[in-house]
Amino acid sequence: MNPLLDNPFWNALAGAQARHACGTDGARRFARGFSPILAFADAEQPSFAGLDAFCSAGERFHCDAWPGAAPAGWRIEHEAPISQMVWHASLPPLAANESAAVRLGAGSADLMLELADATRPGPFGPRTPELGEYWGIFDGERLVAMAGERLHLPGFREISGVCTRAGYTGRGYARQLVALLVARQLARGETPFLHVARDNRRARDLYTHLGFAQRRETAVRVLVNIN
Numbered sequence: 001m002n003p004l005l006d007n008p009f010w011n012a013l014a015g016a017q018a019r020h021a022c023g024t025d026g027a028r029r030f031a032r033g034f035s036p037i038l039a040f041a042d043a044e045q046p047s048f049a050g051l052d053a054f055c056s057a058g059e060r061f062h063c064d065a066w067p068g069a070a071p072a073g074w075r076i077e078h079e080a081p082i083s084q085m086v087w088h089a090s091l092p093p094l095a096a097n098e099s100a101a102v103r104l105g106a107g108s109a110d111l112m113l114e115l116a117d118a119t120r121p122g123p124f125g126p127r128t129p130e131l132g133e134y135w136g137i138f139d140g141e142r143l144v145a146m147a148g149e150r151l152h153l154p155g156f157r158e159i160s161g162v163c164t165r166a167g168y169t170g171r172g173y174a175r176q177l178v179a180l181l182v183a184r185q186l187a188r189g190e191t192p193f194l195h196v197a198r199d200n201r202r203a204r205d206l207y208t209h210l211g212f213a214q215r216r217e218t219a220v221r222v223l224v225n226i227n
Contacts, residue, residue: 004153009039012151024050033127038063055225062123065219078222081198087191089211092179101180104134111143119163135180137173145173157190
C-alpha cells in the first residue's frame with residue numbers, strides 16, 4: 001500500500017492541500033476555519049518549534065499520537081485509538097433511493113456546521129466543506145445526515161464527516177452517502193480511505209460491509225495550546 005497513507009495528514013497539508021494550511025517545515029495545521037488538525041513531518045518525533053506563530057492560546061487540535069508526554073506549552077486532553085480503513089472492493093451497490101442525496105454547497109454551510117455540532121463526527125470547521133464534495137439528506141428543510149471529503153493525497157481521497165442526526169439513525173443514510181462518495185471517487189481514479197474510532201463498532205461494521213478493510217491502527221490525541 002502507498003506509504004503516503006503512513007502519515008496522511010502531513011502528506012495532505014504539505015502537499016495537495018498546502019493552500020489550506022500553514023506552519024513550518026516540520027509541523028503544519030489546517031488554516032483557521034477548517035478542521036482543527038495538526039500534522040508533523042516526523043510523526044514519531046513531532047516538532048512543535050515555531051508553531052506558536054500559527055496557533056492561539058486555548059485552541060484545540062486533533063493529531064496522530066506519538067510516544068511520550070506533551071511538550072511545554074501544550075496539554076493532552078484526550079487520546080483514543082482509531083482505525084485507518086482503505087477501500088479494497090469493486091464498485092459499491094447504490095441504494096434505490098440514492099436520488100434523496102443532495103450535493104451540499106456554500107448555502108448549506110450553516111446547516112452542516114449545526115449538524116456536526118450536534119453529532120460530533122470528528123474535527124469540523126465552518127470551512128471544512130471547501131475541502132471536497134459533501135452530500136446530505138434532508139427531512140424537509142432540516143439536514144439530517146451528511147458525509148464528505150477531507151484529506152486529498154495523490155491517488156487517494158478521505159471520506160469524513162459521516163454523521164446522522166439522532167432520531168434518524170437506522171435508515172441507511174450513512175451507508176447511502178458513503179457508497180455515493182466511494183462511487184464518485186472510484187470514477188475519478190481515486191482510492192477511498194477513512195478513519196474511524198476503534199470503539200465505534202457500528203460504523204466499523206458498516207464500512208467493512210461496504211468494502212473497506214483496516215490498514216493500520218493508530219491513536220488520535222486532542223491537544224490544547226496553553227501558551
